[in-house]
Amino acid sequence: MNIKLRDFSIGFLCCSLNIVAQEDTQPEIQIVNPNAMFLQQQRALPPAAVIERGETLYQVNCRLCHGLDLRGGDQGGSNLLRSEVVLIDIAGESIGEVITEGQGSMPTFDNFSNEDLAAIAGYIHSIKFESEGQGSTPPVNYDLDILVGDAAAGERYFNRECSSCHSVTGDLSGIATRIPDDYIMQNTWVAGGRRQAGRGGVQTTITVTTEGGKTITGRLLRYDDFFVSLRTEDGAYQSFSRRGDSPRVELDDPLYRHRELWAELSDGNIHDVTAYLETIK
Structure with a gap:
């Protein structure tokens, strides 16, 4: 019985150490302005180039739903300034998950790289960094003249x-x-x-050819190194496990360029x- 108890204790200790090690690897918010009232105004922001890229991606993909000032837009998106997801996000891990997997009525966006997701998150955090805090008066409406190009x-x-x-x-x-x-x-x-x-916008079409030579074409739902799924024209859901180049997959993405x-x-x-x-x- 002593041996079993000792083995259990060692196993429990190893498990505990593993949990601690995992916790130690979690990203932490870097504080650069500890005297600010709100956490979002204390954190370090990514480089200006990253924020600028994030702003471009946000304006193209997110603005209609979440608004120019992140307080909610014409399509009924949530107020990101009050979002718990934004509050707990450190470097895009929480915001990126919602973008790629969707949440509630929000569709999925699977076309962003990890760098894109981090840039969008960085831009959102930069707006909260510059805001006057929760409960502040929204800015006065104003029109932006964007016809400033050549x-x-x-x-x-x-x-x-x-x-x-x-x-x-x-x-x-x-x-x-x-x-x-x-x-x-x-x-x-x-x-x-x-x-x-x-x-959902313009859809990517995918054609899957099985090892037996059967061809299935439909709207892409998911595509990664291990799994591919699609919905055919008649509404049927099809999914396939991937191993290397099998099954063969061809993508027709109208927005690739x-x-x-x-x-x-x-x-x-x-x-x-x-x-x-x-x-x-």
Whole structure:
């Protein structure tokens, strides 16, 4: 019995040490302004370039639901300034989980890299860092003039980067008339117009070919190194385990080039192209 008790004690100690070790590896908030009243104003922020990228991603993907000031937007998104998820987030781990997995009526966004998620989280934390604290009066409404770019430079950029897929006399004909709100037009072209397809936007199509040669095509639901799932045109759900290159998977992502551009676009590019598209009546 003593031997069993000793073995149990050793096992319990090892388990306890393992738990402590795991707790020690959890990220911690770096405090740089301990005299500030609120925790969000005490924390260290990521570099300015990361916050700027996060702002771009937020404005394109999150603003319509969560608002310009994070207090909730036209599509009924939650107030991020009061969000418990934001409060407990340290470096994007909690915010990123909600973005990629969805929550409540919020759809999933599986197209972001870990760096993208950290950038969005960094931007959200930067807004809370600069805020006056919970309960403060919302800022006075004001209109933002975003037509500050060079239309001629925007035309050159469009012809170089966009004209292989889009045409101002074709799919973009009269875009400034069809989308009179400059901010919405800017968000629409940067995002690839995906919101025009309704909730969930433009969908990625996936074709799975099994080892037996059977081909299944449908709307992509999930795709990683171990698992792939889709929904066929008749609404049937299909899922497959992956081992290496089996089953064979082919993706047709209409927004692939737009996703590449997100990493390349500067604020100047965005403003220039928006100014150019504003001339397409």
